Amino acid sequence: MINIVNNKEVTFEEFKFELSAIRNSIENYRYLNQRPITKSMLTWWSFQNENQELLELSSTFEIEHIFAKNRQENEKSLTNSENLETLENKSILEKRINIRASDYRFEDKVKYYKGFTNARGVHKEGTKIDELYYIWLIIEKTIRSKI
Numbered sequence: 001m002i003n004i005v006n007n008k009e010v011t012f013e014e015f016k017f018e019l020s021a022i023r024n025s026i027e028n029y030r031y032l033n034q035r036p037i038t039k040s041m042l043t044w045w046s047f048q049n050e051n052q053e054l055l056e057l058s059s060t061f062e063i064e065h066i067f068a069k070n071r072q073e074n075e076k077s078l079t080n081s082e083n084l085e086t087l088e089n090k091s092i093l094e095k096r097i098n099i100r101a102s103d104y105r106f107e108d109k110v111k112y113y114k115g116f117t118n119a120r121g122v123h124k125e126g127t128k129i130d131e132l133y134y135i136w137l138i139i140e141k142t143i144r145s146k147i
Contacts, residue, residue: 064093
């Protein structure tokens with residue numbers, strides 16, 4: 001674990017509780033979208049990526065479920081629905097993109113993450129969140145290697 005203020009590893013050696021108990025509490029915490037810590041953790045995580053550029057202060061960000069909640073309700077393709085609320089299934093995303101990409105399959109969300117030109121010839125800019133673009137690259141590489 002990391003002290004995000006000082007960017008130093010947290011060892012808990014001077015405290016009267018067990019590291020395993022704290023780790024267990026954090027790992028079992030439900031990171032619901034309504035909890036401010038959820039967006040804070042996702043934002044912090046995005047900026048741990050050295051390729052992440054600074055974002056405009058005027059931008060509005062929301063929490064993106066990479067595997068959409070409505071998709072699970074319709075398809076029931078996850079064996080454990082609780083995985084929807086883990087940090088691993090979430091990222092921050094610009095509101096203007098999240099509105100358009102919200103309930104699609106990941107493969108379909110990719111065009112919104114990357115950016116695209118619509119039928120009227122208008123270019124829709126992609127996300128500035130490098131993590132989402134990187135996830136797309138990994139998946140595309142995996143798919144191509146199977147062909």
